[in-house]
Amino acid sequence: MPIARVSAFLLLLASFSMPSVSAEDYQKQPGVSGTVTSVGSDTLGNLMTFWAEEFKRYYPHVAFQIQASGSSTAPAALTEGTANVGPMSRELKESEIAYFSKLHGYQPTVLKVAIDAIALFVDLHNPVEGLNLQEIDGIFSVTRYCGAAQPITYWHQLGLPESWQNKRIRLFGRNSVSGTYGLFKAEALCQGDFLATVNEQPGSASVVQSVAYSDGALGYAGFGYKTAGVRALSIAREGKQYIAPSMENIASGDYPLSRFLYLVVNKAPDQPLPLLEREFIRFILSPAGQDLVRRDGFIPVPDALIRQQLRLISVDIE
Structure with missing residues (x-):
């Protein structure tokens, strides 16, 4: 097993406190509507469904299309615009980042949403x-x-x-x-x-x-x-x-x-994510969303790491 990758994972986890998740409860926001299309990891398939069902309790008119066909299907779907979120159970390959960057002029945003x-x-x-x-x-x-x-x-x-x-x-x-x-x-x-x-x-x-x-x-x-x-x-x-x-x-x-589990999104530099995608990610990283992580047999993301992920999508954390 490559020692460098194991050590990197250990060091990253050791730098965060594990017991708690984000202290910020999720609050419903006005104007959230549309369809979340998810293409990617089978490992995250059940959890994506749980997140979707709970998110719809806040926003009954939001629709979800979830295709759990494997992590390798996420980068292409996100790059080509047939999905707006890409769950993955591995890191992006250099070739996948290059393909996305060639079409969009910047790299995709990769968020850590659970531990498995x-x-x-x-x-x-x-x-x-x-x-x-x-x-x-x-x-x-x-x-x-x-x-x-x-x-x-x-x-x-x-x-x-x-x-x-x-x-x-x-x-x-x-x-x-x-x-x-x-x-x-x-x-x-x-x-x-x-x-x-x-x-x-x-x-x-x-x-x-x-x-x-x-x-x-x-x-x-x-x-x-x-x-x-x-x-x-x-x-x-x-x-x-x-x-x-x-x-x-x-x-x-x-x-x-x-390993970490990821959600990949298309966020242009210095531009906010569309409201629907931003709020769905905010929910996923909230105590309610991370409680579903635990219920589905995975490990919630540490609080400090959650805050880092929220900053990646330009959500201000006090």
Whole structure:
């Protein structure tokens, strides 16, 4: 796993106090109307719907169109004007920023709206204690750039008892348009190639459901999609120093596969966002919006970081 990216995440989170969210309650504003069109992350799909439903309680006449087709669909939709918000579960690529900048003459505005983690799921009968990043590399990758000594294809290779002696590891993951796919490839496979035997699913919920009903299955998906039918494994950077994917460990950055979730918007320099988009983002970053983050299984953004995000869209904070 690239140490620089892990360290950057840890340092950023350490610079903010975690328990509280923005002290400013959301207040309804006059003149808010129109349609919010969202194209992007499947990981954020449910949360976008929750935000939309709650926002409509303030503004019943606002309409929403939400397409959760994967993070890679967000930059193009935002660039070409077919969406006015782009949820993403990964950072923008340089090529995506360049494409946007070529058409608009400035870069898109990227806002951190929640904290998540990628979790490794097994079914409830699987006794495996945890996995380290080298083992994950050996299980999922054909290239093994993260240092796995050999391929791991059977559960007994991970020390499981005799009843698991000849049981193959059945692999499930996301498709290539997903930000979850891209981040897992970068952090757990060191940009290596996936095995062809990974069953790619269109959404994180599909991954979790497949793991729950497949004997000997292992799958990666957003932590927020955990259900009662699966168990999220503890992960170690090396050895057996396992760290559980708990809310606390994800929020602190101790869990190895923690990440921010983003909302990307088209904001011209020195010009305000359209009122509808500005108010929707203000709501998302308000206590009410961040409470929905928590309810959907993610981690709220720290108060000081929320204030930074609001300044990015030219909202004055006292």
